[in-house]
Amino acid sequence: xxxxxxxxxxxxxxxxxxxxxxxxxxxxxxxxxxxxxxxxxxxxxxxxxxxxxxxxxxxxxxxxxxxxxxxxxxxxxxxxxxxxxxxxxxxxxxxxxxxxxxxxxxxxxxxxxxxxxxxxxxxxxxxxxxxxxxxxxxxxxxxxxxxxxxxxxxxxxxxxxx
Amino acid sequence: xxxxxxxxxxxxxxxxxxxxxxxxxxxxxxxxxxxxxxxxxxxxxxxxxxxxxxxxxxxxxxxxxxxxxxxxxxxxxxxxxxxxxxxxxxxxxxxxxxxxxxxxxxxxxxxxxxxxxxxxxxxxxxxxxxxxxxxxxxxxxxxxxxxxxxxxxxxxxxxxxxxxxxxxxxxxxxxxxxxxxxxxxxxxxxxxxxxxxxxxxxxxxxxxxxxxxxxxxxxxxxxxxxxxxxxxxxxxxxx
Numbered sequence: 435x436x437x438x439x440x441x442x443x444x445x446x447x448x449x450x451x452x453x454x455x456x457x458x459x460x461x462x463x464x465x466x467x468x469x470x471x472x473x474x475x476x477x478x479x480x481x482x483x484x485x486x487x488x489x490x491x492x493x494x495x496x497x498x499x500x501x502x503x504x505x506x507x508x509x510x511x512x513x514x515x516x517x518x519x520x521x522x523x524x525x526x527x528x529x530x531x532x533x534x535x536x537x538x539x540x541x542x543x544x545x546x547x548x549x550x551x552x553x554x555x556x557x558x559x560x561x562x563x564x565x566x567x568x569x570x571x572x573x574x575x576x577x578x579x580x581x582x583x584x585x586x587x588x589x590x591x592x593x594x595x596x
Numbered sequence: 597x598x599x600x601x602x603x604x605x606x607x608x609x610x611x612x613x614x615x616x617x618x619x620x621x622x623x624x625x626x627x628x629x630x631x632x633x634x635x636x637x638x639x640x641x642x643x644x645x646x647x648x649x650x651x652x653x654x655x656x657x658x659x660x661x662x663x664x665x666x667x668x669x670x671x672x673x674x675x676x677x678x679x680x681x682x683x684x685x686x687x688x689x690x691x692x693x694x695x696x697x698x699x700x701x702x703x704x705x706x707x708x709x710x711x712x713x714x715x716x717x718x719x720x721x722x723x724x725x726x727x728x729x730x731x732x733x734x735x736x737x738x739x740x741x742x743x744x745x746x747x748x749x750x751x752x753x754x755x756x757x758x759x760x761x762x763x764x765x766x767x768x769x770x771x772x773x774x775x776x777x778x779x780x781x782x783x784x785x786x787x788x789x790x791x792x793x794x795x796x797x798x799x800x801x802x803x804x805x806x807x808x809x810x811x812x813x814x815x816x817x818x819x820x821x822x823x824x825x826x827x828x829x830x831x832x833x834x835x
Contacts, residue, residue, distance in 0.1 A: 442621035454612040458605075463615050471619055475631075478624045527611040534604045553605035584601060591600035 441481050445474055448491050456502045458550045461539040463527075466502070473498035495555075496565075503543065537587035545580035548573055701731035709736050709790050713763075713826060721788075721826070722769040736763040738826070740772040741795035743785040745803075748833045753785055754798045774827055779834035788827040806830045
């Protein structure tokens with residue numbers, strides 16, 4: 435079995451940004467990377483089909499989010515084992531990012547997902563509704579409540595509704 | 597009004613991107629190959645185990661359940677005697693037997709014969725001209741056994757009667773009624789089968805299972821006879 439030539443390019447072009455979103459959602463960078471890597475493994479297994487799609491990233495995106503939402507508990511253990519293997523020369527996140535990740539972690543999963551998809555994937559309310567299968571009104575409520583909660587948790591930052 | 601959250605998320609994205617070190621597409625390929633390899637090994641191991649099991653002395657290959665005809669629902673407790681279940685054997689009419697009839701004659705195989713018997717009307721069994729064309733000297737023994745046990749909780753049903761007929765070219769048709777008695781406190785099971793063996797004097801009480809729609813136990817018990825069940829009728833106790 436050999437990879438199609440463009441899988442590597444697709445992987446290199448899309449991995450990092452997807453990891454950022456999953457990182458914001460699960461609150462742990464290593465776990466997010468594992469989840470995204472798993473999504474790409476599943477994509478590679480059916481790459482002959484996916485590579486014909488207009489947007490193979492949409493498929494990977496969906497799988498990664500599904501994995502993240504279900505939290506794929508096994509990877510938590512793997513992450514703990516591999517945590518010490520992280521390269522030491524990687525710069526740590528800024529205090530603001532740590533605060534944001536911590537605040538996101540306190541939101542209910544639906545609000546957190548909506549916020550992450552909006553701010554990190556630039557999805558509109560309609561896009562989020564289509565992605566999550568929720569009504570647009572529900573998504574608006576998630577975004578509103580999520581932003582309000584984040585503003586409070588982050589010490590009164592200014593937010594604007596979509 | 598500015599959205600400070602946007603700024604925070606931008607900074608978060610930059611931090612997270614800086615931390616991200618993709619394991620690489622090669623790692624993906626290795627993982628997928630390893631999974632395929634593991635799966636292949638497991639499949640081969642399972643196949644080898646199945647072969648060893650099948651070849652081991654004292655074991656026989658798994659046998660698919662004998663097809664049981666669409667047995668009609670049993671009479672419910674308290675139902676009127678006229679609502680007795682009547683049996684419907686799996687054998688279809690002779691005109692429907694085209695493909696299977698092309699098989700070689702195997703009169704000693706109850707399954708072969710049972711699946712080819714015609715059932716022109718309820719409780720009537722018939723060797724067809726097609727079967728006789730394949731097996732001119734065909735002799736088919738069709739037997740009926742009636743089992744009864746008192747109460748719903750009894751575990752064993754006892755044979756209270758049995759009868760058999762032999763179908764041949766000169767006597768191609770016979771009637772074996774599966775009409776149930778009037779509802780009582782007894783579990784009743786009537787089985788019609790093709791086979792040379794005598795029915796066992798007792799069988800496990802499968803009436804509750806049959807009542808629940810599970811017909812799998814029955815052939816398990818009667819396949820011990822080498823029999824092929826072609827009709828069943830049962831009645832749960834009505835007290």
